[in-house]
Amino acid sequence: MRLEFIPYGQQTIDDDDISSVIEVLRSPWLTTGPMVEAFEADFATYVGASHAVAVSNGTAALHLSMLAAGLGPGDEVIVPAITFVASANAARYVGADVKFADVDPETFLIDVESVRSLITPRTKAIVPVDYGGMPCDYSALQSLADEHGLVIIEDACHAPGAEYQGRRVGSISSMTAFSFHPVKHITTGEGGMVTTESAELATRLRTFRSHGITSDFRKREAAGTWEFDQVDLGYNYRIADINCALGRSQLEKQPTWVAKRREIAAGYTEVLRDVEGLAVQHEPEGRLSAWHLYPVRITGPEAAEVRREVYTRMRADSIGVNVHYRPVYLNTYYRQLGYSEGLCPVAESVYAGLLSLPMWPGLDGASQERVVDSLRQALADLRPV
Ligand SMILES: Cc1ncc(COP(=O)(O)O)c(C=O)c1O
Structure with missing residues (x-):
């Protein structure tokens, strides 16, 4: 007799989740409506961050963080060798070079001494990955980053709900990226989030999320204007209200x-x-x-x-x-x-x-x-x- 297959991970969707999505489908806003802001607010509260910017997936969250940090060709970004390819690819999207740091044999997390040995005058950022959901050694990494003027872009796609010295992941690093792929803790189908303490970075993230345009349709409607301005070369990394309604319902659990x-x-x-x-x-x-x-x-x-x-x-x-x-x-x-x-x-x-x-x-x-x-x-x- 063949035993029932036990997958390594899977989503949990209940009737509340389904009702939340149906409600949005019956509403006037399918995308970039009230659910996006509400999900951002709920998530920011959950992780203890000042700002949360919802995006189309975790990879977009990492890419936008690189853009918001102003990284580009000639810069070096330190990434652990053991992670999903997206952590390194995001640095490549902006033309930066990736330096792979070794990992600790017991935690399997980025090794701080390896990071130290890779720092050069071109190094601009460290991307610690909370592999499996385990937070990295943030006090040691932050001291190193402060010493060399580096930005920490934390890849916490595995780690919503994790804690480091009493602080929730999402409230620790300059920017923290999350993923809501179905195999992750909570899902929006596809989705992601960046959290930050900096209002300036949050604004940059929002602008890059939508083509480099500084306002969204709802804001223009409310202000009674059609005019918008594109100030930078951004992307369409927006997430829909449909997804965010699911995210809010999942976050409760x-x-x-x-x-x-x-x-x-x-x-x-x-x-x-x-x-x-x-x-x-x-x-x-x-x-x-x-x-x-x-x-x-x-x-x-x-x-x-x-x-x-x-x-x-x-x-x-x-x-x-x-x-x-x-x-x-x-x-x-x-x-x-x-x-x-x-x-x-x-x-x-x-x-x-x-x-x-x-x-x-x-x-x-x-x-x-x-x-x-x-x-x-x-x-x-x-x-x-
Ligand atoms: C460590 C890590 N970073 C980034 C990502 C990318 O997230 P997404 O699939 O939402 O683009 C993943 C997803 O598997 C991941 O595991």
């Missing part, structure tokens, strides 16, 4: 969902932390992960071969394990720019053993047990003691 993710993570950690040949992601003192992923690292000799076999066996057990991520610079596009193997040795060795276990709020105890049993069995078969 987010605190419960993060609590549930923490409970599931604690369950995994409890049973997996002492398994021979396996390391769980370390959550340092003073940090609370939002657990978008639950990544484990297969350690020891031939980790890559063991990981491949464990992946295959768990998939055969109908468990949707996944791998996040191969070091970005090993993708063909970046290889063609001249990056190659050996650039970030820790990231390469972490990647060799990485495996993301199923993690979403609806994952029940029986499913979690199946995941753990399948993983343990695969490891015991492959590495008998």
